[in-house]
Structure formats: structure tokens, C-alpha cells
Amino acid sequence: GTDSDAVYLIVGAKDGFLYALDANTAQPNGVLLWRVDLGLDISKSSPLIGPDGTIYIVEDTTTDRLHAVHWNGTRRWTQTLGAGTGASSPVLFDTTVDKVIVGSANKLYAFDAATGVAVTGWPLTVGAAGTVNTSPAVSGNDLWALNSTGKLYWVDLAAGTPLVTLQVTAVGAIGDGVAPAVQNDPYTGDDIVVFTAGTRFYRTRWDRDGFVMIGPLSIWPFAQTLGTSSPVIDDNGWSYVL
Numbered sequence: 408g409t410d411s412d413a414v415y416l417i418v419g420a421k422d423g424f425l426y427a428l429d430a431n432t433a434q435p436n437g438v439l440l441w442r443v444d445l446g447l448d449i450s451k452s453s454p455l456i457g458p459d460g461t462i463y464i465v466e467d468t469t470t471d472r473l474h475a476v477h478w479n480g481t482r483r484w485t486q487t488l489g490a491g492t493g494a495s496s497p498v499l500f501d502t503t504v505d506k507v508i509v510g511s512a513n514k515l516y517a518f519d520a521a522t523g524v525a526v527t528g529w530p531l532t533v534g535a536a537g538t539v540n541t542s543p544a545v546s547g548n549d550l551w552a553l554n555s556t557g558k559l560y561w562v563d564l565a566a567g568t569p570l571v572t573l574q575v576t577a578v579g580a581i582g583d584g585v586a587p588a589v590q591n592d593p594y595t596g597d598d599i600v601v602f603t604a605g606t607r608f609y610r611t612r613w614d615r616d617g618f619v620m621i622g623p624l625s626i627w628p629f630a631q632t633l634g635t636s637s638p639v640i641d642d643n644g645w646s647y648v649l
Contacts, residue, residue: 415440417456419449419464425476441480446472451583453496455507457520463497463507471511473497475523484523489514494583496542500550500564510539510552515562528567533560542586546598551587555580557604559587573620575609582635590640597621601646603633608648
């Protein structure tokens with residue numbers, strides 16, 4: 408985030424404090440601009456900075472909480488989520504009103520980004536088992552989310568309707584905060600979705616008009632764990648993963 412005087416580096420810590428450091432300083436340890444105590448561990452969730460500078464981050468408690476903090480370090484609003492999983496980083500969906508979306512327990516939650524008021528029809532239940540300990544990814548009006556059992560879900564954000572799209576046999580765990588990567592193919596209009604689970608890397612293609620897998624689903628086994636890493640896709644369609 409920025410203002411006229413500083414470039415902000417935002418860090419959430421296990422002690423529950425959200426820190427803002429001046430990234431432009433020449434001092435080796437940075438300059439602390441402010442910190443705010445949000446409660447318990449907020450280190451499992453990556454901070455999200457909205458277009459107006461508001462910072463959104465999840466607190467890991469027995470019941471997760473989503474915090475919104477103004478760019479100057481003052482609290483904006485807090486919402487209680489589900490049973491403590493605390494590992495889904497929030498994402499923004501920009502329509503006529505910005506919405507912030509986050510996973511907790513086996514649900515996806517959506518709130519008005521400015522007021523914290525829950526969006527009508529949400530939360531959405533994501534499967535009968537497992538937790539949304541992963542971070543969702545947004546592409547246009549489409550939201551993709553993994554749960555801990557190895558299922559990939561698509562949500563039509565215009566209609567708010569969840570659809571189970573794909574289930575894989577996960578070889579090992581899907582780590583906290585892992586997100587799928589989505590790219591719209593400019594030639595076909597299809598969505599390319601890649602994700603990791605355990606020691607497997609998955610890639611598939613979806614028809615955006617009908618939202619059916621036109622694949623084939625490609626699966627690459629690796630000797631070591633991939634499921635704690637979020638893949639990325641470059642402009643040429645190449646996928647990268649740790």
C-alpha cells in the first residue's frame with residue numbers, strides 16, 4: 408500500500424499484531440509506521456490490500472475472525488467466521504460493490520468490503536467433509552476453491568451458486584493457504600486451472616460457457632510434496648510450482 412510519504416510493507420505475526428513498515432527506508436530493520444493488536448495468530452493468512460488501502464487478514468482462533476484495518480492502522484470492522492481453520496487468505500471480487508471472500512471450516516464467506524455486512528445468500532457450504540483451509544482464486548465472475556479432501560469447487564459469483572466441479576484422489580495433504588491458479592485462454596475463452604495436492608500436480612481446462620471439464624485432466628506425480636505450494640501460470644501458459 409502507499410500514501411504520499413511511504414511505501415507500506417504489511418506483515419501479520421503470530422503474536423496477533425499487524426505491522427506496517429516503511430519499505431523505502433535505508434535502515435536494515437525498516438521503520439515501524441504502526442502496529443495494531445488484532446488478537447491471536449494472524450501469520451497463517453496473507454494480508455490483502457484493497458484499492459482504498461484497507462487491509463484484510465484472518466485471525467486463527469477457535470472461531471476464525473476476518474479483520475479489516477484502515478491504511479493508518481485503525482480498525483475498520485471484524486467478522487466472526489466458522490470453526491478455527493485460520494489458513495484461507497481473503498480475495499476481493501469487484502462488482503458494483505467490492506466484496507471480500509474468505510474460507511473457514513467448510514464454508515466460503517462473503518462480506519461488503521467497506522461495511523463488513525454479510526452478502527445475502529452467503530456463507531456457501533463447500534462439501535460435506537473437509538475444510539476450506541486453502542485460499543480461493545477469482546477470475547472474472549468465477550471463483551475457484553480447493554478443500555482439504557482434494558475437491559476443486561467453482562462458484563458463479565454473479566449468481567452465488569456453488570458447483571462441485573472436480574474431485575481428485577489427493578496423495579497427501581493440501582497445505583494451509585494453498586490456492587489454485589486460473590488463466591483465461593484468450594484463443595478459446597476456456598479457463599485453464601492448475602493446482603497441487605500432496606505429491607501431484609493437476610492441470611485441466613474448463614469451458615467457461617457451460618462450465619464442464621473439457622480436459623483431459625493431466626496429473627503429474629512428483630517424488631516430493633507439492634501440496635504446500637500455490638502454482639502460478641505465466642502469459643504463455645507455462646505453469647510453475649515449488
